[in-house]
Structures are given as C-alpha cells and as structure tokens.
Amino acid sequence: xxxxxxxxxxxxxxxxxxxxxxxxxxxxxxxxxxxxxxxxxxxxxxxxxxxxxxxxxxxxxxxxxxxxxxxxxxxxxxxxxxxxxxxxxxxxxxxxxxxxxxxxxxxxxxxxxxxxxxxxxxxxxxxxxxxxxxxxxxxxxxxxxxxxxxxxxxxxxxxxxxxxxxxxxxxxxxxxxxxxxxxxxxxxxxxxxxxxxxxxxxxxxxxxxxxxxxxxxxxxxxxxxxxxxxxxxxxxxxxxxxxxxxxxxxxxxxxxxxxxxxxxxxxxxxxxxxxxxxxxxxxxxxxxxxxxxxxxxxxxxxxxxxxxxxxxxxxxxxxxxxxxxxxxxxxxxxxxxxxxxxxxxxxxxxxxxxxxxxxxxxxxxxxxxxxxxxxxxxxxxxxxxxxxxx
Numbered sequence: 001x002x003x004x005x006x007x008x009x010x011x012x013x014x015x016x017x018x019x020x021x022x023x024x025x026x027x028x029x030x031x032x033x034x035x036x037x038x039x040x041x042x043x044x045x046x047x048x049x050x051x052x053x054x055x056x057x058x059x060x061x062x063x064x065x066x067x068x069x070x071x072x073x074x075x076x077x078x079x080x081x082x083x084x085x086x087x088x089x090x091x092x093x094x095x096x097x098x099x100x101x102x103x104x105x106x107x108x109x110x111x112x113x114x115x116x117x118x119x120x121x122x123x124x125x126x127x128x129x130x131x132x133x134x135x136x137x138x139x140x141x142x143x144x145x146x147x148x149x150x151x152x153x154x155x156x157x158x159x160x161x162x163x164x165x166x167x168x169x170x171x172x173x174x175x176x177x178x179x180x181x182x183x184x185x186x187x188x189x190x191x192x193x194x195x196x197x198x199x200x201x202x203x204x205x206x207x208x209x210x211x212x213x214x215x216x217x218x219x220x221x222x223x224x225x226x227x228x229x230x231x232x233x234x235x236x237x238x239x240x241x242x243x244x245x246x247x248x249x250x251x252x253x254x255x256x257x258x259x260x261x262x263x264x265x266x267x268x269x270x271x272x273x274x275x276x277x278x279x280x281x282x283x284x285x286x287x288x289x290x291x292x293x294x295x296x297x298x299x300x301x302x303x304x305x306x307x308x309x310x311x312x313x314x315x316x317x318x319x320x321x322x323x324x325x326x327x328x329x330x331x332x333x334x335x336x337x338x339x340x341x342x343x344x345x346x347x348x349x350x351x352x353x354x355x356x357x358x359x360x361x362x363x364x365x366x367x368x369x370x371x372x373x374x375x376x377x378x379x380x381x382x383x384x385x386x387x388x389x390x
Contacts, residue, residue, distance in 0.1 A: 020187075020188075020357075020358055021357065021375065022038070022187075022354050022357060022358070023237075023350055023353045023354050023357055024038070024350075026357070026375060026378070026379055026382075026388075027379070027382070027388040027389075028237060028238050028353065028382065028387075028388070029238055029387055029388070030238060030346065030349065030350045030353075031346050032210045032342070032343060032346040032347070033210060033211050033212070034208065034209050034210060034211065035209040035210070035211050035220050035222065037183065037184055037209065038207070038208055038209055038350075038354075039184065039185055039207040039208065039209055039222060039224075040074070040185075040207050040208075040209060040222030040223055040224040040272065040274050041182045041183060041184075041185055041207075041222065042209040042211070042220050042222050043209070043220050043221070043222045043274040043275060043276050043315060044220075044276060044315065045076070045077045045078045045081070045182070045315055046074070046075065046076060046077075046078070046182065046222065046274050046315070047074070047075040047078045047079060047180040047181050047182050048072065048073065048074050048075075048180060048181070048185045048207075048224065049072070049073040049075075049175075049176045049177055049178065049179035049180030049181065049191075050070060050071070050072055050073075050176055050179055050185075050186065050190045050191030050192075050205075051070050051071040051172040051173070051175035051176040051179070051191065052070040052189070052190050052191060052194050053067050053068075053069050053070050053167060053168065053172060053194065054067065054068055054189075054194065055067040055167075056162075057363065057367070058366075058367065059256070059365075059366055059367075060162055060256065060258075060365035060366050061162070062162065062164060062165055063162070063164075063165040063166075064162070064165065065162050065165065065167070065365075066160075066161070066162060066364050066365050067161060067162055067165070067167045068157060068160040068161040068194055068195035068362060068364045068365075069118070069119045069122070069157050069161045069163070069167060069168060069192075069194050069195050070118070070168075070172070070176075070190065070191045070192050070193070070194040070195075071116060071117070071118045071122075071126060071168060071172050071173055071175070071176040071191060071192055072116065072117040072118070072176060072190075072191035072192040072193065072205060072224075072226065073114050073115075073116055073173075073176040073177045073179075073180050074114060074115040074116075074117075074180075074224060074272055074274075075114045075180050076111065076114075076115075076274065076313050076315055077315060077318070078180075078182070079114070079177065079180055082137075082138075082139055082140070082141050083112065083139055083140045083141060083146070084318065084321075085110040085111060085112040085320075085321040086110065086111050086313045086314060086315055086317075087109055087110060087111075087279065087280060087281050087284060087313065087314045087316075087317060087320065088105050088109070088110060088111035088281065088284055088311060088312065088313035088314070089105060089106070089109070089281045089282070089284040089285035089287075089288055089311070089312060090102045090105055090106070090285075090288055090309065090310060090311040090312070091285060091288035091289045091291065091309075091310050092307075092308065092309045092310070093291075093292045093295070093302040093308035093309075093310070094302040094303065094304070094306050094307065094308045095307065095309070096268070096304065096305055096306055096307045097120075097153070097154060097155070097268045097270075097306070097307015097308070097309050098120070098123050098152075098153065098154050098307065098309075099151060099152070099153040099154075099270070099309045099311065100123060100127055100149060100150060100151060100152045100153075101113065101149035101150055101151040101152070102151070102309075102311070103149075104149050105151070105311075109280070109281035110281075110321055111151065111311070111313050112146075112148055112149075112321075113130065113148055113149070113150045113151050114130065114150075114151070114177070114180075115151045115152075115153070115272055115311060116130060116150065116151065116152045116153070116173070116176070116192075117152075117153045117154065117155075117191070117192035117193075117226045117270050117272075118152065118153075118154055118168055118192045119154055119155065119156065119157045119158075119161065119163055119168065119192065119195070120154045120155065120156045120157075120158070120163065121163050121164060121166060122154070122166065122167075122168035123152045123153075123154050125166070125168055125169065125170065125173070126150075126152045126168065126173050127150045127152045128170075129169075129170040129173035129174065130150040130152070130173060130177075131148075131150060132170065133173070133174060133177060134148070151311065153226070153270040153309060153311075154192075154268070154270070154307070155192070155193075155196055155226050155228035155229075155267065155268040155269065155270060155307065156228065156266075156267060156268060156307075157194065157195030157196055157228070158258040159195070159197060159252070159254070159258050159364065159365075159368055159370070160195040160197075160362055160363075160364025160365060160368055160370060161194075161195040161364055161365065162365055163258075176191065185207060186205070186358075187204065187205050187206050187207060187354055187355055187358035187359075188202075188204045188205065188206075188355060188357075188358030188359040188360060189202070189204050189358075189359055189360055189362060190204065190205050191205050191226075192205065192226050192270075193205030193206075193226045193227070193228075193355065195362070195364060196226065196227060196228035196267075197228060197252065197267065197370045198227040198228055198229060198230060198267070198269075198352065198355065198356055198359075199227075199229070199230040199231070199232060199234070199235040199243060199298065199299050199300075199352075199356070200230070200231065200232020200233075200235055200243055200246075200251040200252075201232070201235075201251050201356055201359070201370070201371060201372060201373040202356070202359035202360065202361065202362055202370040202371060202372045202373070203227040203228050203229075203267075203355055203356060203359060204226070204227065204355045204356075204358065204359045205224065205225070205226055205227075205355055205358075206224070206225050206227060206351040206352055206353070206354040206355025206356070206358065207222065207223060207224045207225070207351050207354060208222070208223050208346075208347040208348075208350035208351040208354060209221065209222035209223065209347055210222075210343035210346055210347050212339040212340070212343055213339075214277070214332065214336050214337075214339055214340075215336065219275060219276055219277040219340070220275065220276050221273065221274070221275040221277070221340060221343045221344060221347060222273070222274045222275070222347065223271060223272065223273050223274075223294075223344070223347040223348050223351045224271070224272045224274075224351065225269060225270065225271050225272075225348065225351045225352055225355060226268075226269065226270040227269050227351075227352050227355045227356070228267040228268050228269060229265075229267040229268055229269045229295070229300050229306050229308065230265060230267065230298070230299050230300050230301070230306075231243075231264050231265035231299070231301075232246070232247065232251055232264075233247070233299075234299035234300075234301060235298065235299040236297065236298055236299045237298070237353055237378065237381075237382065237387075238382070238387050239297075239385075239387065240381060240382055240385045240387050242378060242381050242382075243299060245381045245384070246374075246377060246378075246381065249371075249374065249377060250371050251370070251371050252368070252369060252370045252371060253367075253368065253369045254366075254368050255366050255367045255368055255369075256365065256366025256367070256368060258365065258366075258368070263305055265301070265303050265305070265306070266303065266305030266306060267305070267306055268306050268307035268308060268309075269295060269300065269306070269307075269308050269352075270307075270309055270310070271291045271295075271309075271310040271311075271348055271351075272310075272311055272312075272313075273287055273288065273291065273310065273311070273312035273313070273344055273347075273348075274312075274313055274314075274315065275287070275312070275313075275314050275315070275316075275340065276314070276315050276316055277314060277316060277332055277337075277340055278314060278316035278317055278329070278330040278331050278332055279314040279316070279331060279332060279337070279340075280329070280331045283331065283332070283334065283337060284312040284313065284314060285312075286337070286341070287312040287337075287340060287341070287344055288310045288311065288312040290341045290344040290345055291310040291312075291344060291345075291348050292308065292310075293344075293345035293348075294344065294345040294346065294347065294348025294349040294351075294352070295308065295348060295349075295352070297345065297348075297349040298349055298352045298353065312344075316330065317329045317330060317331075356372070356373045357373060357375065357378075359372045359373070360372050
C-alpha cells in the first residue's frame, strides 16, 4: 500500500507539473497562431533535453554548493540524425556573454552541432563533453572525421548558484543529450535556466511557436529562451507596465553577496529560433536580428552587463551540406518573409513570459532567494488595464 501511495503522489505531481498554466492559459492576449504545443518542438524533428542540478542549501561553500544550475541541449534534426548540418546564422544585441562556434557559422553558413546552453563558467566543460560524445557515438558516421566547433551558450546564475564551484560535469551534459526529445518540454527552473532571474523575478527556460501561411505553404517557427535579463521597472506584459505596478512586490532577497558583482538589470538572454521555412544563411541572420524586438516588448534594454546572443536555423533543405558535390537548395524570396519576422518577435515575447510564469521561487547560496512572478497579481494588473476581460 505504501508503494501504491507513493506512486499516486508521483503521478499527481507529474499531472500538476503538466497542467502548470502558461501565459495563454491565464488569458494573456498575445498575437499570432501557435503550433499545437506552442513550443520550439512544433518544428518537426527538433528535440530538447535538460539536466537540472539542484543540491544543498544554506551558506555558500566554494566547490560544495548550494548548486542551482544545469544544461540544455537542442538538436535541430534530432540526435538520431547524426551529422546533418542545417543552414543557420546568429546575431548579438549586446555581447557581454558567450556562444562558441559562431565564427564558423558566419563563415560557412551551417550549424553542424547541437546547441547547448548552461551557466557562464561551464561553457568549457560542456564543449569538451560534446566533443567526447561525438567520438563515443560516431557522430560523423565513419572514419572521415570533420573539424567541428560545438555551439555552447551561457547566462550567469551566480546569484543563486555556487557558480565558481564548477559543478556542471560531463555526466550532466550527457544527461541533457540523452533526455533530448520532441513533444512537450518543461519550462521555468529547468536545464541551463535553473538558477536564472528575469525582469525582477525568477526566470529560466521558456518556449513558444507560431504557424503561418505563406503562399500555398504552411510554415512553423519555434523559439526557446534562457531568460536571465532585465530590470523590474521596465517589465511589460502584452503592453501593460506590470513591473511598475508590482514594484513593491518582493522579487528577490540577497542575504549574502555572490562572488561576482551584479547591477540591477544585468544578466543575459540566449534565444534559439528554429523554423522549417526554407531560408538561406543571410535570411536567417535577418531572423536573428528580429529577436530583440520581442525582448524589447517584455522590457529588455540590452544593457552593458547583458549578454544577448541569438541563433536561428532552418531544418529545410536537408542534404544541402556537401563537401564535394554541387547541390540545389530552395529559399523563400525576401519579399515573402515578413510573416517570419513578425512571428519571431511574437514568439520571443511569449516564450519569455512563459519562462517566468513556469518558474517557481528558488532559494540558493547564502539563502539568497528569487521569487516567481505571482500569477494572481499579474492577472489583477492585466484586468486593471483591460487586457484580460472579467
């Protein structure tokens, strides 16, 4: 009976997690038509996996914890596709951050690896672990090895996490990779977003998608964000100045300073944009350049202390990569991609709010605490501005 009761509790917990309300569930009036999952995994074949590392409490002991961090893995064509490059490009609004492998993406036009996201001090170990994973799984599918540069991005979680304890290890990278799957994905305090803060509240991982008709074809665009940026004063939801309305609401408590200095509004955001629309690298650069519009709609300002780095890829034109053959590819004309620009801004805005709504209160090093955005107060403010109807 005890085992049955435990199983019931686990099932109820899983159901509760699955039913956690997202922005649209609360009636937030975002624009655009979403895919069935309203997630980056609405783009066929895209897989996402997490490793979430939460351990310890109380006073920070360097190298011991508390630990509030993790790793996120994103595979454009799924991990079973092995080496299957996609057209890609990237853009930085403010470069106080890191995303490895981007110079070769600019030069070649291809993303050849999964995209990994973690904390600032773990970029190196994640990169090395991915390279080892290539060797262990024969990623290239033969003896003809190709030089490669894993794409690893970061945001800083040192307010809550013992970041200079270097707690992300190879096994966590492999866990995120092994867990990568399509379908519904978790948001909030998960993966690389575990210890993040955003716009004065608890931040983390969020996602959203858009479906659009262009000519005779239907295309999907999906976004995943690791949101760790912005000041509360500028926080905006669907045009409503929520941050200013909630300035007196407790958003964080610092009982012991972290080892690195942090100004209000410092932080970073990593954004990954996926689409099945046939776009070439120069067009994907234009997509990535529209990401800041969505960030700005939520109150981001791209401050000096923020690393705002974005990457966009297209899963169309499978087989476009070749080392020695001439290939034919398809692309939308530039005059037909305005809907993709609009969808990028919309999905980024919604993904950030989804990350904040899924996030939960978190206590970390020295009992520093970040508080989640209160759903009831958000709804109250939205009603005050007539953006949610009674």
